[in-house]
Amino acid sequence: MDDPLLRLEDVTKDYGERVVTRVLHGISFTLSSGGFTALIGPSGSGKSTLLHLLGLLDRPTSGRILLRGCDTGELGQHALGRLRGRTIGFVFQFHHLLPAFTAVENVMMPILADRGRADDEMRGHAIGLLERVGLADRMHNRVTDLSGGQQQRVAVARALSMTPALVLADEPTGNLDTQSGDQVFALLRQFNREQGTAFLIVTHDPCLAARCDRIIELVDGRITSDRSGGDGQWDSASDRRDGRCGD
Amino acid sequence: MPFEWIVAIRYLREGRAQSLLILAGVAVGVGIIVFLSALISGLQVSLIDRTLGTQAHIVLRRPDEMPRPLLERDGPVAVTAHVERPAQRLRSILQWQQVLDSVERMPGVVALTPTVTGSAFARQGTANRAVLIRGVDPAGFLRIIDVGSKITAGRFDITGTDAVVGSELAAALGLTVGDKIRLSAPDDRSEVFTIRGIFDIGNKDANERWVFVSLRSGQTLLDLIGGVSTIEVKVADIFSAESIAQRLSARTGLEADSWMKTNTQLLVGLRSQNTSSYMIQLFVIIAVALGIASVLVVSVVQKSREIGILKAMGTPTRRIIRVFLIEGALVGLVGSVLGVALGAGLSLFFASLAKNPDGSPTFPVDLNLALFLRASIIATITGVVAAAAPAHRAARLDPVEVIRYG
Numbered sequence: 145m146d147d148p149l150l151r152l153e154d155v156t157k158d159y160g161e162r163v164v165t166r167v168l169h170g171i172s173f174t175l176s177s178g179g180f181t182a183l184i185g186p187s188g189s190g191k192s193t194l195l196h197l198l199g200l201l202d203r204p205t206s207g208r209i210l211l212r213g214c215d216t217g218e219l220g221q222h223a224l225g226r227l228r229g230r231t232i233g234f235v236f237q238f239h240h241l242l243p244a245f246t247a248v249e250n251v252m253m254p255i256l257a258d259r260g261r262a263d264d265e266m267r268g269h270a271i272g273l274l275e276r277v278g279l280a281d282r283m284h285n286r287v288t289d290l291s292g293g294q295q296q297r298v299a300v301a302r303a304l305s306m307t308p309a310l311v312l313a314d315e316p317t318g319n320l321d322t323q324s325g326d327q328v329f330a331l332l333r334q335f336n337r338e339q340g341t342a343f344l345i346v347t348h349d350p351c352l353a354a355r356c357d358r359i360i361e362l363v364d365g366r367i368t369s370d371r372s373g374g375d376g377q378w379d380s381a382s383d384r385r386d387g388r389c390g391d
Numbered sequence: 392m393p394f395e396w397i398v399a400i401r402y403l404r405e406g407r408a409q410s411l412l413i414l415a416g417v418a419v420g421v422g423i424i425v426f427l428s429a430l431i432s433g434l435q436v437s438l439i440d441r442t443l444g445t446q447a448h449i450v451l452r453r454p455d456e457m458p459r460p461l462l463e464r465d466g467p468v469a470v471t472a473h474v475e476r477p478a479q480r481l482r483s484i485l486q487w488q489q490v491l492d493s494v495e496r497m498p499g500v501v502a503l504t505p506t507v508t509g510s511a512f513a514r515q516g517t518a519n520r521a522v523l524i525r526g527v528d529p530a531g532f533l534r535i536i537d538v539g540s541k542i543t544a545g546r547f548d549i550t551g552t553d554a555v556v557g558s559e560l561a562a563a564l565g566l567t568v569g570d571k572i573r574l575s576a577p578d579d580r581s582e583v584f585t586i587r588g589i590f591d592i593g594n595k596d597a598n599e600r601w602v603f604v605s606l607r608s609g610q611t612l613l614d615l616i617g618g619v620s621t622i623e624v625k626v627a628d629i630f631s632a633e634s635i636a637q638r639l640s641a642r643t644g645l646e647a648d649s650w651m652k653t654n655t656q657l658l659v660g661l662r663s664q665n666t667s668s669y670m671i672q673l674f675v676i677i678a679v680a681l682g683i684a685s686v687l688v689v690s691v692v693q694k695s696r697e698i699g700i701l702k703a704m705g706t707p708t709r710r711i712i713r714v715f716l717i718e719g720a721l722v723g724l725v726g727s728v729l730g731v732a733l734g735a736g737l738s739l740f741f742a743s744l745a746k747n748p749d750g751s752p753t754f755p756v757d758l759n760l761a762l763f764l765r766a767s768i769i770a771t772i773t774g775v776v777a778a779a780a781p782a783h784r785a786a787r788l789d790p791v792e793v794i795r796y797g
């Protein structure tokens with residue numbers, strides 16, 4: 145198919161009913177399959193809002209969002225939910241795991257919710273993902289018993305459990321110490337390279353952004369820059385040591 | 392296991408204190424329903440049993456030219472259907488053999504027997520008592536009213552000139568088994584009978600006045616050779632007695648009195664007891680439903696974050712609704728199992744508190760599977776209905792809100 149994975153056409157988003165605030169002003173861009181993109185910008189610039197629109201969690205006030213050429217504005221709530229579950233994975237800043245369940249159960253949950261019934265193949269798939277994020281020995285722990293970094297790795301595994309075409313991550317390392325943050329980021333990169341999953345990562349960390357293939361910058365609800373990144377050559381840990389790349 | 396069940400069961404287990412509280416609420420509610428129903432229906436069953444222990448479901452007799460006393464008015468709760476007539480000559484049911492055949496063919500009729508019933512005097516020495524002669528065919532009659540099992544001395548043996556009398560009459564005349572009494576009809580025919588048995592069927596009037604003799608002796612004594620004065624009928628479903636009586640009356644031209652007609656007051660009492668019992672049950676169900684609903688609403692609010700995450704993952708709304716409906720149903724079902732145990736235990740305890748001299752409970756309870764099933768089904772449905780509002784509240788949650796502010 146020639147259609148890009150995701151295309152935004154002149155998308156705006158307003159909040160409020162009496163006092164209307166425009167949070168996003170005419171955003172247009174495309175995300176292609178297998179891309180590894182950073183979304184940066186100051187606080188309040190509309191990054192999370194944009195991410196929610198891309199993730200089909202919310203609908204734009206105007207403009208169109210096309211997923212593989214299909215206009216998502218024309219889909220009903222139910223179909224939209226289905227499409228979201230099957231094509232898009234999420235990683236949030238506050239990992240948002242289900243505390244009543246174990247790590248494997250959390251990773252299985254999207255498939256379970258989609259198919260309705262658990263089976264062994266599903267479990268095997270979830271276990272494989274947890275092994276790949278380095279949590280083979282923590283699989284049957286309640287997620288509340290895991291550290292922040294471990295929880296975020298479970299969240300990454302969960303985002304990938306439906307083998308989505310696109311993973312949206314909102315400050316996935318924002319709550320983690322540098323080492324765990326790097327570990328999580330490396331995992332995202334690894335899945336991108338190995339499985340061709342496209343990633344869009346919101347981050348405040350310029351070093352992480354620099355390690356992405358493409359950097360989109362948002363200021364006051366407008367795209368101010370869309371450039372290619374440092375194609376992953378940087379080693380953020382050594383950069384930080386060198387003082388080149390710090391907060 | 393399906394997704395909905397996995398999540399519902401996990402959430403119930405997770406919210407332990409809440410789940411226990413709500414289960415306790417359902418259990419108490421169901422317990423009250425079971426206890427109340429068991430007690431009320433136990434009392435009703437024993438009242439009806441006692442009433443039907445001394446009278447046939449339907450009594451057919453030849454229509455009377457004389458106005459009959461209205462027994463229903465101001466009568467005791469359990470009255471006997473056999474009215475003592477003024478001293479007048481008994482008249483037989485015409486062609487009673489054919490009538491018997493025709494009654495037997497009526498659907499719903501399970502047993503019937505012809506009897507000769509009429510007033511007489513019993514004399515023993517100088518003592519004299521007014522009695523009611525019951526000339527019956529023992530085998531047929533015992534299927535209608537089981538006097539055989541209520542014998543306190545001797546046997547139910549009424550062949551030839553043998554007779555069986557009630558305990559009160561025996562006491563009044565100082566009779567024991569083997570004694571003789573003289574029975575005399577109003578027109579002074581009389582005959583000496585030997586007492587073969589003494590019965591106590593739990594009704595003072597019957598114990599005082601009934602004297603069982605064979606059908607033939609009754610016919611001779613009451614001057615009704617070859618005839619019968621009544622046909623007594625037993626039906627399968629006691630509450631269809633009145634409608635069957637009406638059909639029998641129409642078919643045979645005889646007067647047909649059902650036990651329901653002669654015990655109107657008892658039935659009115661039972662009916663109003665049922666109504667008040669249903670009202671109490673209804674309010675208990677409403678209270679239980681509100682309890683379940685409020686606990687589930689709280690749990691939806693507490694879990695809004697998780698519900699938001701589930702929705703963000705693409706979980707269809709109907710699945711989320713089902714999670715909560717299943718929680719409601721499970722709470723109702725498990726709670727009702729506990730409640731049935733509680734109610735049954737309470738009923739049995741209550742029944743064991745007070746006992747009659749003969750060992751039977753003063754407050755009999757009627758515990759049966761149908762009651763347990765009914766209570767469980769009602770509780771489960773109540774759980775699902777109560778969960779509907781919380782479930783829809785969960786369904787309306789906006790995942791973006793949750794993710795942004797979660």
Ligand SMILES: Nc1ncnc2c1ncn2[C@@H]1O[C@H](COP(=O)(O)OP(=O)(O)OP(=O)(O)O)[C@@H](O)[C@H]1O
Pocket residue numbers: 159160165167185186187188189190191192193194
């Ligand atoms: N539901 C809402 N109602 C009204 N205004 C909102 C709502 N959600 C977000 N906004 C506003 O939209 C703007 C963009 O918010 P958004 O969360 O997208 O910014 P952000 O770039 O993700 O910021 P941060 O880096 O701090 O997460 C902010 O000014 C915010 O106050």
Ligand SMILES: [Mg+2]
Pocket residue numbers: 191192193314
């Ligand atoms: Mg944000």
